[in-house]
Amino acid sequence: MNIRSAPRTLAVATTALLALGGVAACADDGAAGADPQRVDVVAAFYPLQFLAERIGGDAVKVTNLVKPGAEPHDLELNPRQVGQVVEAELVVLLKGFQPALDEAVEQNAGGRVFDVSTVQPLMDAAAGGHDHEGEEHGHEEAGAKDPHLWLDPTRLATVGDKLAERLGQADPDHAADYTARAGSLRAELEKLDAEFTAGLKTCQRREIVVSHTAFGYLTERYQLGQIGITGLSPENEPAPQRLAEVIEEARKHKATTIFFEALVSPKVAETIAATVGAKTAVLDPLEGLSTDGGDYLSVMRTNLQTLRTALSCP
Numbered sequence: 652m653n654i655r656s657a658p659r660t661l662a663v664a665t666t667a668l669l670a671l672g673g674v675a676a677c678a679d680d681g682a683a684g685a686d687p688q689r690v691d692v693v694a695a696f697y698p699l700q701f702l703a704e705r706i707g708g709d710a711v712k713v714t715n716l717v718k719p720g721a722e723p724h725d726l727e728l729n730p731r732q733v734g735q736v737v738e739a740e741l742v743v744l745l746k747g748f749q750p751a752l753d754e755a756v757e758q759n760a761g762g763r764v765f766d767v768s769t770v771q772p773l774m775d776a777a778a779g780g781h782d783h784e785g786e787e788h789g790h791e792e793a794g795a796k797d798p799h800l801w802l803d804p805t806r807l808a809t810v811g812d813k814l815a816e817r818l819g820q821a822d823p824d825h826a827a828d829y830t831a832r833a834g835s836l837r838a839e840l841e842k843l844d845a846e847f848t849a850g851l852k853t854c855q856r857r858e859i860v861v862s863h864t865a866f867g868y869l870t871e872r873y874q875l876g877q878i879g880i881t882g883l884s885p886e887n888e889p890a891p892q893r894l895a896e897v898i899e900e901a902r903k904h905k906a907t908t909i910f911f912e913a914l915v916s917p918k919v920a921e922t923i924a925a926t927v928g929a930k931t932a933v934l935d936p937l938e939g940l941s942t943d944g945g946d947y948l949s950v951m952r953t954n955l956q957t958l959r960t961a962l963s964c965p
């Protein structure tokens with residue numbers, strides 16, 4: 652779903668909240684959470700779960716609101732999940748990415764929130780696209796912001812540093828541990844960033860055709876160009892006119908590979924690939940972890956190899 656269909660989601664969330672009103676009122680221990688030894692953290696989707704687990708270590712208990720294998724853009728909260736938000740000691744989210752969660756937090760979580768979109772300004776939706784002969788190919792509405800910041804490892808490291816500070820406020824006894832773990836995670840993310848920079852430095856092609864425009868932060872950081880079959884949210888069917896444009900773009904840039912996502916149907920990517928004589932491959936936007944396992948770091952390294960093959964980087 653996209654931002655325009657948000658009212659329906661809000662109605663669902665509000666109904667769930669009303670149903671839970673009684674439960675919330677009875678929880679007189681408030682933010683103490685279910686496990687008194689650990690900080691109860693609710694993460695809005697996988698990369699934020701990864702950060703919270705790596706930085707929180709054994710001092711936190713992290714719950715991800717999105718089930719493994721599910722796509723987080725269209726998250727709707729059931730009453731049990733609203734209960735988790737109500738009882739969390741800290742909710743880690745990206746405001747604007749999942750409107751149903753924003754609404755639940757506004758009504759129930761008060762100051763117990765860490766909004767990763769406040770750490771650094773988000774990029775405009777059109778940035779990280781591509782242009783040639785001064786002609787822009789973006790098709791996002793003016794003013795739209797791109798939420799997919801985790802695909803730049805250096806941005807994720809900065810979010811991690813701030814999350815460590817926030818956890819230290821919630822749990823001062825372990826503040827030094829949070830800072831130390833954020834520091835070692837930063838070192839790993841900077842190593843990953845260096846691998847991407849080196850691995851994508853010289854390639855025969857620099858444009859990637861992807862299923863939705865999730866890769867703006869990655870293409871901006873490593874000087875690639877992004878051609879999205881659909882916009883900032885995954886959709887099953889692009890408009891016929893957009894499909895025709897993408898086919899033309901794929902031909903113009905001699906794309907060898909049309910990328911699709913593990914959590915979204917590959918059908919449209921397969922159609923385009925067949926039309927232009929390209930292959931398809933998974934380029935994972937890491938919005939959720941697919942059932943193949945791994946973690947943020949290993950999936951990003953797989954993405955790097957996939958890109959190097961598709962773009963012919965020696």
Ligand SMILES: [Zn+2]
Nearest residue numbers: 865883884885
């Ligand atoms: Zn996305």
Ligand SMILES: [Zn+2]
Nearest residue numbers: 783788900903
């Ligand atoms: Zn182009």
